Amino acid sequence: METDEVTYSDITIIKTENANQKGNNSEEGANVIYSQVNVLKTVPANDLDPASDSGDFSEPAKHDPSNSSAKSHSEKEITACTSPRSTVLLLSICVLLLAVAVTMGGLYIMKEEKYAGVKEQLDTLRMEHTNVTLALNATQANMSEIMEMLQEQYVNATSMTSFLQGNLTETKRMLADQKNKNDNLTKEITKLTTELQGVRRCADAWEYHDGSCYYFSSDMKNWEDSRDACVTMGGHLAIINSETEMDFLWNKVKGTVYWIGLTQVQPEGSWHWVDNTLLTDPKYWGPNQPDDHKGADPVNGEDCVMITKWEKTWNDLICGKSLKRICESKSCRG
Secondary structure, eight states: OOOOOOOOOEEEEEEEOOOGGGGGTTTTTTOEEEEEEEEOOOOOOOSSSSGGTTTTTOOOOOOOOGGGHHHHHOOOOOOOOHHHHHHHHHHHHHHHHHHHHHHHHHHHHHHHHHHHHHHHHHHHHHHHHHHHHHHHHHHHHHHHHHHHHHHHHHHHHHHHHHHHHHHHHHHHHHHHHHHHHHHHHHHHHHHHHHHHHHHHHHTEEEEEEEEEEEOOOOBOOOHHHHHHHHHHHTOEEEOOSSSSHHHHHHHHHSSSOOOEEEEESSSSSSSTTTSOOHHHHHHBOTTOOOOOOSOOOOOOOOOOEEEEEESSSSEEEEEEESBEEEESSSSSSS
């Protein structure tokens, strides 16, 4: 079977490189993408003039219409075909391009999905940011209202505190005044009660205190005569048994000296009251008393006791001195 031979030559392959491959173009086995193939077809040898075998090309014979039918049977239609090697090469290129296209498509889809996920997260974050901003604005508005309310309450509380402080000060002043009035009333009541008790229980010119009546003489006698005068009036020289009694007598006689019922029966002996009871509480003796002052009375000494003039104390004195007296009676009237 006779076949026509076709020769393909001048195949131009243009190689393009990716950006990541430019630095590695010297490495063996680098990936190559074939983007364009130009195939130039030459005329078969049997369609040329026989002189071509010798390497000379002559001008083709002119078309003769009278011989067209005969030539149509002798010429063969030129049919494009490929050799197996070229077919494999083209198929490899197509597969490679398809793989590149699939890879690029997959990468694009992955990028789109990743971008969609990032976009969704970004939208979510934007929405959350918007919600947080709104909540923050609402909180700030509430805080402003709360601060205004607290400021108003603070002003009101300050005013109320000032008002209450003024009332408290006034109340304290009123209480102090009332206390003074109460104290004065208590003193008046005590005084009136004492006077009333004295009127009911003590004879004329006698003063009542704590169940006893006291007479403060205006005349002056020695200690023995003063003792006898008190007995004649139904009493005795005063016997002091308590601090309140001493305070009462001192407030009545201060500035003047008075005999009381305390004496020393034996020289340099013990001190006894007129009812023969022993003195057991010597706290009212004055400084360095009793001193039985030497030379005052070489015979008798200072054996009788008086209330001093300027201090709430006692002092021993010569019994023959003339002084005023304090008489005491438990009950002058029934």
